[in-house]
Amino acid sequence: RAQAAAEAFDRALTEAGVVIDPRIVCREDAECDAPLLDVARLSDLILIQQPEPGNARPSDAHLEEVLLQSGRPCLIVPYTGTAQVPFRNVTVAWDGSRSAARTLGDALPFLRTAARVEVVEVATGFVPDGAARGARLIAHLEAHGVAACHRTLVSSLPFAQAILSHMADEGSDLLVMGAYGHSRLREALLGGASRDMLGCMTVPVLMAH
Structure with missing residues (x-):
């Protein structure tokens, strides 16, 4: 095999x-x-x-x-379907974590060739400093040759469902997100959000930890 x-x-x-x-x-x-x-x-x-x-x-x-x-x-x-490269419409899931920052840096070659890049923060309610934080992130990407937009997605759905539903509406063909983990009995394990995404993903997902 x-x-x-x-x-x-x-x-x-x-x-x-x-x-x-x-x-x-x-x-x-x-x-x-x-x-x-x-x-x-x-x-x-x-x-x-x-x-x-x-x-x-x-x-x-x-x-x-x-x-x-x-x-x-x-x-x-995904185990089914086909992926078209280069990716043209990329969604970046951002929460300000170390894993998200690491993956954003690793994704730059994909982001530079995309026609559209959207950075999305998923929240359950209003984020007081969301606009300012988004502006800083967009400026960072512009310094690396990436034109992007920022959006705060308010949703009561679990993270994976919320982001995938939004991506389907926007026609996104790649998701960039951190691979979140935690330790138990000295073993590194995937966190719930990452595990959920791997179970229901419908487009290619770029992850790093």
């Missing part, structure tokens, strides 16, 4: 005119976390398929480890 995936990837690279040497890091019946992280930490971008609900694969178990421990940006693509 790993060999078949590598061969399919190699064919896609050939069709796209990309020269790279695909290799199998580990197989599904082997311990993969350590070798995967060794490769991931020396990569510019990690591509991961969203786990398919009701059809779990052994490789799905490594998703959280790579997201939280690689230190590299991860582009998760």
Whole structure:
């Protein structure tokens, strides 16, 4: 199965005119976390398929480890449908956290080529300093060659539902958001918002931690 995936990837690279040497890091019946992280930490971008609900694969178990421990940006693509690149209409979910800031920096190459970039803060009510904070963020992006707009999205829905519904209305084709985690028994675990997004995402999502 790993060999078949590598061969399919190699064919896609050939069709796209990309020269790279695909290799199998580990197989599904082997311990993969350590070798995967060794490769991931020396990569510019990690591509991961969203786990398919009701059809779990052994490789799905490594998703959280790579997201939280690689230190590299991860582009998760939906298990169904196709993604068109370059991304033209990008939504950035912003909450001022370390993870959000890290992902924003990693996303700059995508943001610079987009036709539209919207920064969205999801809130349950009025945010007193939302406009000022948004203006500072927009100025920061402009300094990096990105023209963007800012919006505070007031919603009582859970974060994932609120942002995905808004993106559907706006026709967004990429979501940029931080991968939030917490520790339990010395293990890094994905936070609820990130886990929810991975479960119901309908467009590619760029995450970093």
